[in-house]
Amino acid sequence: MALIDTINPLLTTGWAKGDAGWSLKDYEARGGYKQLRRVLESRMSQDDLIAEVKKSVLRGRGGAGFPTGLKWSFMPKAAPVKYVVCNTDEGEPGTFKDRDLMRFDPHSVIEGMIIAGYAVGAKAGYNYIHGEIFEAYQRFEEALDQARAAGYLGDNILGSGFSFDLFAHHGWGAYICGEETGLLESIEGKKGQPRYKPPFPANFGLYGKPTTINNTETFAAIPFILGMGGEAYLNLGKPNNGGTKLFSVSGHVNRPGNFEVPMGTPFAKLLEMAGGMRGGRKLKAVIPGGSSAPVLPANVIMDCTMDYDSIAKAGSMLGSGAVIVMDETVCMVKALERLSYFYYEESCGQCTPCREGSGWLYRVVHRIEHGEGRPEDLDLLNRVTDNMMGKTICALADAAAFPVRSFIKHFQSEFEYHIENKKCLVDPEVQRMGSGFFKAGNV
């Protein structure tokens, strides 16, 4: 189980008992479904509900940080059939918070989705769950059964006249289905290839109907926002960066895991909560928002606070809140090679700049790593990324380009050393021991 630690726990209040606290009665005991009940019993207007979410300045937790209330307000009022879709396809390398939400507090996501359904006038919803986390999918199915049996899902919920049902759709291994329109294609039983936009899902979504799609953590925050009020939620964080956020901290720390902290918490504090650097080694670099976000060198990230604006100002993205920590045992060329391979593998192939470009990036980084780099390769890599960014159907091409550009920008001398000397700057034995896989006397 991932270790957790919090300041001002909200989303993680239910996690304290780990696998033993997820069920309906536990959730109700900690105030669960109270907000749904209040919304339905007071017949809150859809506009008031959306206004409250806007006040919280909750920004989408799936990566793009789009204001949630605003997104909900785009849904056409008159359409007879609409959908709410939850994105639990968590495949962005470094991100593992939505899996824990599914395991430890699935009902908060269900309650958030029902309330969203009420707000946008949808009668059905789907939660798309990452293929590799079968146990979490099973848990969510169980939670749905509980909610249905208790009358929170189905026809005429709590006698209010409002009906909403919710189903789980299990993915089966395709990163691109995390992109919202690829995800919709996938629910429709097709290859998960992203659609041209516009039209956006709010107008043309699942089965061509207006659809609101949000990340798991975004929905989970909704009951808490209604519980404390939008303004109080906003004030937990900092202006324009409302509330708390889950950060998945991985890599070279003593206690990898999920941590919930208020937006605006210093990075240094988060690092301390994660137990500090493994073996007391020196911090080299951090990818602050999932593998698609530009890497930041140690001195830059140490001055950042963890919120959208601070990380953007430093030249990266808060993204999904996946904080990948690298110490001095890392060869940056090898690290980039792993990421470039991933994007090359996961490009869905529809757009030539992405399909061909991601292959070029991987092959050139691979040859540098393997001592076959050429002096002109760094320019070549930058040129290839120029031809990818902003020129494709979805943002995967940009996601493949950002790591390459930022690794070269901040660690150029390490790449140059590699090309010139045909080997890593960091001693291979030091790299080998850095992972912690080999203990003294082992293997």
Add this chain to the structure above:
Amino acid sequence: MNNDYEKLSPEALRRIDREVAKYPADQTQSAVMAALVIAQDEKGWLPKETIAAVANYLGMAPMAAYEVASFYNMYDLHPVGKYKITVCTNLPCALSGGVHAADYVKTKLGIDFNETTADGKFTLKEGECMGACGDAPVMLVNNKRMCSFMLPDEIDKLLAECK
């Protein structure tokens, strides 16, 4: 044998029906991903005949079902060993030994990625981020069982457990 592959058991069909019920009545194709998983669980992998049987049952073109089966990584379009072990080697895992864990399994089993041991027991695959990077190194056994913190002792234990 071939005949076997063309038919799904009544139990499998019942499970597929439950998936179909999740979607609007005119959208049975939405259940194809789940139906292919159910079929793969039953046959061990997905021969063309089985994919066609799934397509026929859902009233969709076999080619459309085949497209889905070939797009998503966890469908096995070729026979695999009794235990398919997928190791995550993406960067967050690699920082905590993901690649080393894969190398360790390769040495122990004497096979490379995408190979099966001669006794047909193990197949090794390289996986991408499984959304569990805090538990690195992580491995998936037969698509559904996630194994966390797979250091040498744990890997030995897992392999010994697979009978």
